Each structure stands twice: as structure tokens, then as C-alpha cells.
Amino acid sequence: MGVRRGAPLELIHLLADIEVCDIRPSGNSAAAPLAGAAGGNPFFGQKISGLAYDSRRVQPGFLFFCVPGQKTDGHRFAADAVGRGAAALVVERYVDVDAPQIRVPSTRKSMAQAARVFYGNPSGRMLMVGVTGTNGKTTTTHLVEAILTAQGRRVGLIGTNGNRLGDKSWPAEHTTPESLDLQALLAEMAGEGADAAVMEVSSHALDQLRVLGVDFDLALFTNLTQDHLDYHETLERYRDAKGILFRELTGVMKGAKEANSSGATPEATPLQGGPKRAIINADDPNAGFFIAASAAPVITYGIDADAMIKGRDWTVTPQGLTCDVLYPGGEVRLNLQLTGRFNLSNALAAFAAGWAAGIDPEAIAAALGTVTGVAGRFERIDLGQPFSVIVDYAHTPDGLENVLVTARALAQGRVITVFGCGGDRDRTKRPKMGAVVARLSDVAIVTSDNPRTEDPQRIIEDILPGLADGVDVHVEPDRSSAIALALSLAQPGDLVMIAGKGHETYQIVGAKVLPFDDRQIARERLRGMGYDRR
Ligand SMILES: CC(=O)N[C@H]1[C@@H](OP(=O)(O)OP(=O)(O)OC[C@H]2O[C@@H](n3ccc(=O)[nH]c3=O)[C@H](O)[C@@H]2O)O[C@H](CO)[C@@H](O)[C@@H]1O[C@H](C)C(=O)N[C@@H](C)C(=O)N[C@H](CCC(=O)O)C(=O)O
Ligand SMILES: Nc1ncnc2c1ncn2[C@@H]1O[C@H](COP(=O)(O)OP(=O)(O)OP(=O)(O)O)[C@@H](O)[C@H]1O
Ligand SMILES: N[C@H](CCC[C@H](N)C(=O)O)C(=O)O
Numbered sequence: 001m002g003v004r005r006g007a008p009l010e011l012i013h014l015l016a017d018i019e020v021c022d023i024r025p026s027g028n029s030a031a032a033p034l035a036g037a038a039g040g041n042p043f044f045g046q047k048i049s050g051l052a053y054d055s056r057r058v059q060p061g062f063l064f065f066c067v068p069g070q071k072t073d074g075h076r077f078a079a080d081a082v083g084r085g086a087a088a089l090v091v092e093r094y095v096d097v098d099a100p101q102i103r104v105p106s107t108r109k110s111m112a113q114a115a116r117v118f119y120g121n122p123s124g125r126m127l128m129v130g131v132t133g134t135n136g137k138t139t140t141t142h143l144v145e146a147i148l149t150a151q152g153r154r155v156g157l158i159g160t161n162g163n164r165l166g167d168k169s170w171p172a173e174h175t176t177p178e179s180l181d182l183q184a185l186l187a188e189m190a191g192e193g194a195d196a197a198v199m200e201v202s203s204h205a206l207d208q209l210r211v212l213g214v215d216f217d218l219a220l221f222t223n224l225t226q227d228h229l230d231y232h233e234t235l236e237r238y239r240d241a242k243g244i245l246f247r248e249l250t251g252v253m254k255g256a257k258e259a260n261s262s263g264a265t266p267e268a269t270p271l272q273g274g275p276k277r278a279i280i281n282a283d284d285p286n287a288g289f290f291i292a293a294s295a296a297p298v299i300t301y302g303i304d305a306d307a308m309i310k311g312r313d314w315t316v317t318p319q320g321l322t323c324d325v326l327y328p329g330g331e332v333r334l335n336l337q338l339t340g341r342f343n344l345s346n347a348l349a350a351f352a353a354g355w356a357a358g359i360d361p362e363a364i365a366a367a368l369g370t371v372t373g374v375a376g377r378f379e380r381i382d383l384g385q386p387f388s389v390i391v392d393y394a395h396t397p398d399g400l401e402n403v404l405v406t407a408r409a410l411a412q413g414r415v416i417t418v419f420g421c422g423g424d425r426d427r428t429k430r431p432k433m434g435a436v437v438a439r440l441s442d443v444a445i446v447t448s449d450n451p452r453t454e455d456p457q458r459i460i461e462d463i464l465p466g467l468a469d470g471v472d473v474h475v476e477p478d479r480s481s482a483i484a485l486a487l488s489l490a491q492p493g494d495l496v497m498i499a500g501k502g503h504e505t506y507q508i509v510g511a512k513v514l515p516f517d518d519r520q521i522a523r524e525r526l527r528g529m530g531y532d533r534r
């Protein structure tokens with residue numbers, strides 16, 4: 001990514017928002033201040049045709065940002081970028097390359113700021129909703145998309161399961177794209193008529209300034225539990241990264257639809273022109289932190305805790321869940337096709353977002369009721385077999401806890417769980433995931449998730465200490481065989497939970513991305529067992 005082109009723009013225009021230390025107008029000339037006056041500016045008249053942070057994506061006339069990373073350093077690829085036609089480089093230290101160079105304190109920051117200008121600040125023209133939290137982001141963004149779409153808006157959706165706008169879709173490399181890619185994508189969505197966008201905002205993205213310059217109107221916090229300690233090192237730093245989304249939420253809510261071609265302006269929602277809002281899960285132990293971090297007024301939601309948007313009298317069934325939702329000034333009944341208490345929490349988050357945007361609560365409830373499911377999230381595989389098979393994306397201790405509590409409540413017989421842990425990711429969550437599976441399952445089949453560059457057997461050895469006595473443990477490193485084993489063990493009334501990979505259609509082994517889909521494998525195996533209902 002990073003190659004979608006906006007209209008060519010003057011370099012000095014792009015630099016207007018950026019803090020520049022100094023420049024080298026050409027090659028190895030002496031460093032000099034960036035002159036203010038247009039005539040005296042060595043970059044006057046210089047046009048930029050595109051932006052890139054990966055040298056391999058540079059095309060003639062591009063501005064290349066040298067980003068220091070964890071694996072390598074973009075400064076090492078400056079010559080490569082210039083060889084491909086880069087017109088200038090943005091650097092944190094000068095490089096020995098014959099090209100104009102602009103030195104800045106942080107290339108990632110400058111990149112986000114330049115991308116916003118280059119792509120015409122698309123988020124400034126949309127109602128922007130950002131969702132952060134350890135679990136529930138993908139689900140909640142889908143629910144918010146449904147609520148806003150039912151209002152007649154054209155809603156862009158950006159996240160783990162892909163990026164889409166109506167029938168149009170774009171593949172996702174990341175849950176939250178790099179700043180350049182994100183601004184380009186938002187611009188493309190705005191160009192296709194999007195007047196709202198709802199996106200997942202990962203902690204990596206917040207830490208790496210991928211959403212710097214995105215003008216959020218509503219920021220949602222789902223929950224905070226252990227994940228990504230390989231990257232953030234402590235839960236506190238992980239939490240602080242998530243806090244950034246709320247700290248920067250200042251100003252007035254926008255998102256009024258633009259006048260249509262007939263010149264009429266569709267109805268504005270009641271809160272347009274009011275303050276932006278933070279939407280916080282009051283049930284989460286970290287709610288206080290996020291409330292304090294928020295620069296915008298807060299709307300709380302919850303099931304157990306006191307909250308402005310409160311779920312009560314809820315019932316979970318295999319088909320879905322029902323609940324009364326109390327909101328300031330009224331109450332409405334929710335009938336969801338998603339099951340599990342955790343999905344009630346996600347639905348209340350989405351409800352609060354709709355309410356904050358001034359949407360009629362009855363309309364919010366109706367829209368939520370239309371969502372049939374999210375790919376790879378508690379997705380049922382039903383070929384008529386006398387036991388349940390569920391594919392779910394739970395890949396954290398808390399995700400597994402939530403999904404297995406629901407599974408236990410729904411299963412008439414045993415719960416058989418197939419799971420592993422991703423390689424090159426938080427190692428400390430592995431035994432904890434094992435412990436949750438042991439506590440809530442009758443049979444645990446420990447297998448591989450995405451091993452990446454780690455030895456699958458070593459990952460399994462990290463998981464096994466968490467598996468207590470009392471659970472029947474099988475180890476089968478080959479995920480396909482592990483799924484087959486689980487299905488062969490299942491008796492009528494049992495529930496087989498295949499956890500960790502959800503919607504993924506690949507398995508990452510070493511550097512290879514191999515085709516692999518839990519749902520497809522489960523279906524093939526069930527067919528092999530003689531079940532064939534489509
Ligand atoms: C840990 C992490 O997030 N790393 C991201 C980060 O990498 P980095 O800063 O370490 O970069 P690097 O690989 O050292 O490279 C440095 C620079 O050299 C450039 N380069 C490199 C090679 C070359 O030939 N030419 C060149 O120009 C690279 O493009 C980069 O700009 O910046 C890169 C460019 O945007 C990302 O691709 C990369 O994502 C890696 C692949 C990744 O796996 N990220 C995951 C953990 C992630 O971001 N996950 C979250 C979801 C988490 C969740 O919610 O569960 C997400 O939002 O997707
Ligand atoms: N509110 C919730 N609380 C706890 N667990 C949840 C919640 N919602 C979903 N889950 C569990 O977490 C899994 C991932 O859910 P979802 O994809 O919505 O989260 P996410 O935050 O987008 O994850 P990722 O960080 O990988 O993008 C689900 O498959 C389910 O097992
Ligand atoms: N967004 C999560 C996805 C994990 C999915 C799981 N299948 C794995 O590979 O660990 C992450 O980057 O940690």
C-alpha cells in the first residue's frame with residue numbers, strides 16, 4: 001500500500017503543517033533553515049506526485065519518508081527510493097544520497113500530517129467513529145456500520161476483516177492501516193460518496209501515530225485485558241496507548257451530510273454542532289482511566305455497572321439475545337441475532353454511539369436486530385451434524401473466557417476446544433489461554449495458530465503449563481488434523497469450539513502465508529463424516 005495517488009501537490013504546501021528542523025536543498029549541500037518566503041524557498045515550484053514509506057512502492061515524483069522501525073530503518077532505503085524516482089526525502093538524520101532532504105523530529109508524525117494534507121483531509125468531511133479495546137472492535141464496528149447505514153448514510157468500514165463501503169471492498173493488511181494508506185483509503189471512500197466511516201483503532205496504530213490527523217467525532221472503548229505485551233511491554237503502557245484516542249477528542253461533532261445535487265440539505269442529527277463524545281464501557285475496571293483521559297464529554301454504557309446506556313433483563317439463547325436498554329429518557333427492547341453476553345456489551349457500545357449521534361433509539365434497536373453475524377465471530381458451521389461446531393476469533397485469555405462461558409451455557413454435552421497461540425506475539429498470554437480453556441472445556445486440543453517464525457512445538461510448550469489436571473488434553477500441532485480429531489471425538493449434544501483464527505483464510509508458517517480456513521476445513525471434515533446439509 002502507500003501508492004494510491006492523490007492530485008500532485010506543491011511540496012511547500014505539504015510541509016506547511018510539518019515541524020521541520022532544517023533542510024538540505026540538494027544532495028550533500030549544507031543544512032539550512034526552510035525559508036518562509038515562497039520566492040526564497042528552494043522547494044518553490046517542486047510538485048509531489050505521491051507519498052511512500054516503503055521504498056519498493058516509490059514512483060517518479062514521490063516524497064519518501066524514511067521511517068526508523070523495529071526490524072529495519074527506512075533511512076537505509078533512501079538510495080533505493082531515489083533510484084525509483086523519489087523527488088525528495090523526509091528524514092530524521094541526513095543520509096548520504098544525492099536528493100533534497102527535509103529533516104524532521106519524527107518521520108512517522110510528519111508522514112501522518114503530510115498524508116492528511118495530500119489526500120485533502122477526508123475525515124474532516126465525514127462522521128468519524130473510532131473503536132479501540134482489546135476485544136470486540138471488529139464486532140462493534142460492524143454494529144455501528146449497520147446503525148448508520150439504516151439512517152441512509154454511506155458508511156466506510158475499516159478493520160481486521162477488511163475495508164468496505166457498500167458493495168466495494170479493499171483488502172486489509174492491518175486492522176488499522178498505516179497513516180498514508182488510511183488517509184488514501186478515507187479519501188477514496190469520500191470520493192465514492194461516504195459521509196461516515198467507522199474504524200478499528202489498534203493500540204499499535206495509536207502508538208505509531210497511524211491515526212494522527214484523523215478527525216474522530218466519536219471514540220469508543222470496549223475493554224482492556226491482556227494482549228500485545230510483546231509490543232507494549234506492560235499493561236499500563238498498552239492502556240496509555242489506547243488512551244491517546246480519547247485525549248485528542250476535542251471540538252465539535254461534524255458529519256452533517258453535504259448538500260445533495262438538488263441543493264437540499266438532508267436533516268441534521270440533533271447532536272451535530274454539539275461536542276464530540278467518548279463512549280466508555282463502565283463495566284471495565286479501566287473505565288475511570290478512560291473517562292479521565294477523555295477530552296470530550298463521556299457517555300457510559302454497561303450491563304453490571306451504573307451507566308447512562310444500561311442493559312438489563314437480558315437473556316442469551318443459541319440464536320441470539322434479548323435485552324432491555326435504558327437510556328436517558330426512555331427504554332427500548334433489543335432483539336439481537338448475535339449470541340453471548342459479550343456481544344450484548346458490544347451492542348450497548350454501538351447503541352451508545354448511535355444515541356450520541358442523535359439517532360432515534362427505536363431505529364438503533366431495529367438496525368442492531370438486522371445484523372446476522374460477523375465473519376469468524378461465533379460463526380456456526382452446520383451441516384446437519386448432531387453437535388455444534390463454532391469458529392471464533394478468540395485469541396486472548398479474555399476473548400476465550402467470554403466465548404467459552406457462552407459455549408458452556410449453550411452446549412448440552414461437552415465443550416471440546418481446539419486452539420493454539422500466534423507466534424512472534426505476546427508469549428505471556430499462552431499459559432493463561434491454556435488455563436482458561438482447561439477451566440471451561442472438557443476436552444482441550446492444543447494445536448498451532450499462526451506460528452510465524454517460531455517453532456510450533458515451542459509455542460505449544462508455552463501453553464501446556466496452563467492446562468490443569470481434570471481436562472482431557474490432546475496435542476496435535478497440525479491444525480487441520482486437530483480439527484478432524486475434535487470432530488471425530490464429538491458426541492451428540494457436544495459443542496466443538498475452533499478458536500483463534502476466525503475469518504482468517506491463511507496460516508502464517510515461517511514467512512509463508514499458506515491457504516487455510518478453519519470453516520472450510522471443518523466443513524470438509526464434516527462432509528467426510530457423511531453430513532452434507534449446505
Ligand atoms: C510491530 C508493528 O506494528 N510494526 C509495523 C511497523 O513496522 P516497523 O516500524 O518496525 O518497520 P520496519 O519493518 O522496521 O521497516 C522500517 C521502514 O523501512 C521501510 N522499508 C523496509 C524494507 C524495504 O525494502 N524498503 C523500505 O522502505 C518500511 O516500509 C518501513 O517504513 O510499521 C510497518 C509499516 O507500516 C508495519 O507494516 C509493521 O506492521 C507489522 C508487519 C505487524 O505485524 N503489525 C501488527 C502487530 C499490527 O500492527 N497489528 C495491529 C492489530 C493488533 C490488534 O488489534 O490485535 C494492526 O493494526 O494491524
Ligand atoms: N466485548 C467483548 N469482550 C470480550 N471478548 C469479546 C468481546 N467481543 C468479542 N469477544 C471475543 O473476542 C474475539 C474477537 O472479537 P473481535 O474480532 O470483535 O475483536 P477485536 O477487538 O476486533 O480483535 P482484534 O484485536 O484481533 O482486531 C471474538 O471472536 C470473541 O471471542
Ligand atoms: N490482531 C491480532 C490477531 C491475532 C490472531 C491470531 N490468529 C494470531 O495470529 O495470533 C494480533 O495481531 O495479535
Ligand SMILES: [Mg+2]
Nearest residue numbers: 137138160200
Ligand atoms: Mg479486529
